[in-house]
Structures are given as C-alpha cells and as structure tokens.
Amino acid sequence: QVKLQQSGAELVKPGASVKLSCKTSGYTFSTSYMSWFKQIPGQSIEWIGMIYAGDGGTGYNQKFKGKATLTVDTSSSTAYMDLSSLTTEDSAVYFCARMATTDWYFDFWGPGTMVTVSS
Amino acid sequence: DTVLTQSPALAVSPGERVSISCRASEGVNSYMHWYQQKPGQQPKLLIYKASNLASGVPARFSGSGSGTDFTLTIDPVEADDTATYFCQQSWNDLYTFGAGTKLELK
Numbered sequence: 278q279v280k281l282q283q284s285g286a287e288l289v290k291p292g293a294s295v296k297l298s299c300k301t302s303g304y305t306f307s308t309s310y311m312s313w314f315k316q317i318p319g320q321s322i323e324w325i326g327m328i329y330a331g332d333g334g335t336g337y338n339q340k341f342k343g344k345a346t347l348t349v350d351t352s353s354s355t356a357y358m359d360l361s362s363l364t365t366e367d368s369a370v371y372f373c374a375r376m377a378t379t380d381w382y383f384d385f386w387g388p389g390t391m392v393t394v395s396s
Numbered sequence: 397d398t399v400l401t402q403s404p405a406l407a408v409s410p411g412e413r414v415s416i417s418c419r420a421s422e423g424v425n426s427y428m429h430w431y432q433q434k435p436g437q438q439p440k441l442l443i444y445k446a447s448n449l450a451s452g453v454p455a456r457f458s459g460s461g462s463g464t465d466f467t468l469t470i471d472p473v474e475a476d477d478t479a480t481y482f483c484q485q486s487w488n489d490l491y492t493f494g495a496g497t498k499l500e501l502k
Contacts, residue, residue, distance in 0.1 A: 312491075322439065322482060324491040338490055372438055380445045381486035382429040386438035 281387035299373035306354035400494035413471035418483035
C-alpha cells in the first residue's frame, strides 16, 4: 500500500535552514509528482510547490520562491524540501502528498513534520 | 489567486444530513476536491473532481457542483465525522484551499 513517512520534528534557530524528508513506498516514485504544504495549527493549508520525480522539474507557489527548494532522490524514493532563512513565521506543520496526475488532487499524505523556529 | 470560501462551523446530531459549501472566486470547472482532517492528523482525500468518491471512503459522503459552487454532503452523519473539512481547487496552477469548515456533533 502507498505510504509516505516524514522526518521528525525540528527545533531550529532563526536564520537557519532545515531539510525535511518524505520517504515513499508502495508505488512507482520515479514517475510521480509530489507536493508540499504548510499548515499553521488551526489554520488552512497552503500549497508550497510540486516536483516531478522523473526529471526533478519543479513548480512553486510564488509566495514560497526563495524560501523552499524541492528535490528528490529516486534511488531511495524520497522527496526533500529545504527551507532557508527561517523566521518565526515559518513555524508550522509541513506535509508532503502524492499528486494524482489526472486531476491534480492529493491522494496520499504524509503525517507531517512540525517545524518550530525559536531562539 | 482563486479564493475558496467555505461555510462556517456547523453542529449537527448523529443521523442527520449535513451539507458543507465551498464557493470559488472564479470558475474552476469541476476541479474541486474535498479533504477531511482530524486534529493532529494529515488531511484525507474524500471526494475528487467534484463528485467522485475516493477509494475506501464511505458512501455516506458525496459531492456535487461545478463552476463556482460546490457542496460536500454527509448523510447520515456519524460521531466519527467530527473533523475539519477543506475544499481545494486544481483548475488554476496555484492550488488553493478553503479556510475549512469545522463539523461538530451535538
């Protein structure tokens, strides 16, 4: 069955960077799309961007350009998101989710990674 | 950006029927999807492309609409349906979500 496992919670200092991972199993990762999201607890969900594992091609929400960088490692079926120059406004839960390529919805989600930015 | 406006929090009794609305600021054809999120959990896909039931989702859930107005219906509501429900559009390249409708059971 399809599974997405995300890395553990992070506590980072302002100005630092963090790299989150999303390890997949149960489907053909190399021909799939993955998206990443930000959710502040109690609030809505923001789409950060997407990456095609086949060639590493990406598309970003303009709001997160320069903040988030998406990459993949097809040998380990893992997607990554780098978040840079962190501020307290980046404190949130970050989810990865597989994209259905026909209608661009998100059919399987990881459990999320809590990132806390604090000095 | 396509803004999605959802109905406010709702409270219903088990066994009743509930409809949760989502209005898009511009037409999104049928590219509207619905998710359920329980506290501390990831979102779960319920309905895709307006009216298609996702795999493993009970038939109590259904979706309708096209263009700018969409509805998620739960009939009958069960205690386990307590959650926040989000709509999401994929008609435009910038995928957006509604603010969520919190469903509580009386």
